[in-house]
Amino acid sequence: MLLFSFWVLGIALIVAQTTLLQFFPLWTGRPDFVFILVAFTGYRFAWIPGIILAFTLGWVMDIVAGIHLGFYPLLCLLTFTALKVLTSNSPVKESTYQIPLVGGSYFLIQMFYYFVYSLVLPEVLPEWSWSATTQRTALVVISAVPLFLLFNSLFEYVQKRRMQSKPPRRRQR
């Protein structure tokens, strides 16, 4: 149920990103909602459901927008894995690093993307711009705050419903 709910949410975000956001002027920016959701799955989801979610959403986005198929799901899986490894059993309080880590991972992913393309298909690359990259990263960080609130609310709601639907345990004598 949790996986399905977030999958539906992810599809809704993909549709919103490819349709509604395009009506806004360019200077307002277009944050990557799907990336933020994938980052959230890295914090909250277990390995198997998280991988399924990250991969399927990346795959759908790849089909809708990608040119060289397979790259976007790979980036989503890398992001999920990296965040999962970094944040598992972390002694630091989660709320401290959640949002900054989203920004940091987005910045690094862009660099990674550029690096791989420069090796494989250098003629396809646009010109690298530190200012544009930083601006997009800042936009993702700002967008992550309300989105994480939304995701957390949905996560806790679904968890609560799941707990309520489970029968109470009998005491062993």
Added chain:
Amino acid sequence: MRKKPKNITGSSLFATLRISLLISVLFIVGLLLLGSMFGGTFGTPHKLTLDFIGPLQSTVTRVTSGITAFKNDYVALWNVRAENKRLQALVDKYLTELGEYREGYSSYLHLEELLEFKEKQDFNPLMARVVGKEPVYWYQTIVVDRGESDDVLEGMIALTPHGVVGQVIHTGENYCKILLANAPSSAIDAMIQKNRIRGILKGVGEKGYVLHYVQKNVDVSVGDHIVTAGIGGVFPAGIPLGKVSVVHKKRRGMFQEIEVTPDVDFQKLEFVFIDPTDRRKILRDMVQPIER
């Protein structure tokens, strides 16, 4: 001997004075009355009286008029306010209608332009609506509502009356994805229309295009039209691509760097035309005789 109290003496003197004063006043009033009744002229006393009363009258009248006017304005304001609200509602209604008519007229002009373009072409273009656009920075792709069920194949080109949009790269049953001409992975054979000098037009995303491999001795100026060269069989010759916006002639190197502003506004794409000519088949047919 008993002394008379002083008070009694003082009071009788005061009484006397008062009586005398009263008689004097009555005498003056009588004289004035007789004088005004029988004299017939507006004498000095009259004038003095008038000049004394006049300002008082004037002050009271002005205050009263002010209060009356204020009261009348306040009452009238209620009516004006109601009338203003009614007129404002009418204005809002007419403005909304005007906006709708403007949009309708604009759509009509746009559709007329598209129809004219369609009728002019020597191929039968397939009109497609843009339903989705790529949201991230790296790709420049759109999704349109035509697919294999409409005989759309990979490799077909997409156009608008303004010029080249891009090329179909992936197709589904009912939708297909088009790689825009300003995508970094796009490279089109182009030429400068005025002197037919060829180059390769590469996309640079939101900034438009850059025309590569044009030698430094070639005459290029801002405003020159860039069109498709027709080499390679992908895009027919002569389709508008853009206009030269900046020309960079660096000291080193053989070529000049030419920035081109696209004729097509990729941010405002609503409809595109897909040329149903199977370009890839043409390319295959071109290659096969060579291989033989």
